[in-house]
Amino acid sequence: MTGNQTIQALQNGEITFAELRGITDEEMAAGVNAGRKLMNAGEHQAAAEVLAGLALYDPYRPDVWSALEALYRRERQPGPANLFSNLARVMAA
């Protein structure tokens, strides 16, 4: 795959930034756990920034969107929480 083919595949949603970085499933899962840990420690802004990065890296992981849903439920923001819940369902389907 050439550089431009890779960018094209990225643009089509066929590959992810996580794959470009060579990040494994276990490492992504560890990142999600880190985001949840920050959330449980009450560091919501930090958790949001970590989970946003993970969503960007691999938007196809339902656990990232579920963690975001949990975060925004805690923040009492049902709009974003519902959106993230929908995305978690779509990605798990």
Next chain:
Amino acid sequence: MDPVSGVNSVFGSVPGQSAGEVALASFVAKISAGGDIASECMALMAEDSACQVKANLQGIRVQQRAVRQARQRRMKLLKKQWAAKKKSGFWGKLGRIFSGVFSVLAGALSFFALPAFGVVGAGIAGAALSGGCGIASGAYSRKAGRAAADALQAEQYKQIAQEAQGEMLQSLQDAAEVERQMVRRITALVESETKSVLMK
């Protein structure tokens, strides 16, 4: 950095760390290696062999077609959700972080999808060529008019390409910013956890 585990000396495993902590340290090592995602993508586009992510393309190549198709379907759904929320001004509530994430995911690198991208060079070259031929053939006025039209079209293509390139760069910069914030937060977490393990 250990090329097998991907763990470097700063975020290397420490006795007493769990498998999850080791995986997190490895994650941090990988996301800290090389340039940010914007510069890595720019290097990829330029087919730069020194590009850090180039080494990972081997694994991507073998990915199954079914996985890719499923992803395309899901990405379409994600884009739909984003488009609906964009209209309602929803992203104001979530701040710049998520608006950046979704704009990157939904419109990522759309520069390459524009038909103008492939013909910019051809348009410019065509205008220059027809201008030259017009003068040489002596049928000056008609061909010069054509050349002017071609030049105008080339100029329009160039403008579209420049605007699209600006959007793409913005999109990549947004991605790099989201990535930087994530790296900063996870690095701080890993460092504080490593300290606490070492102090036990």
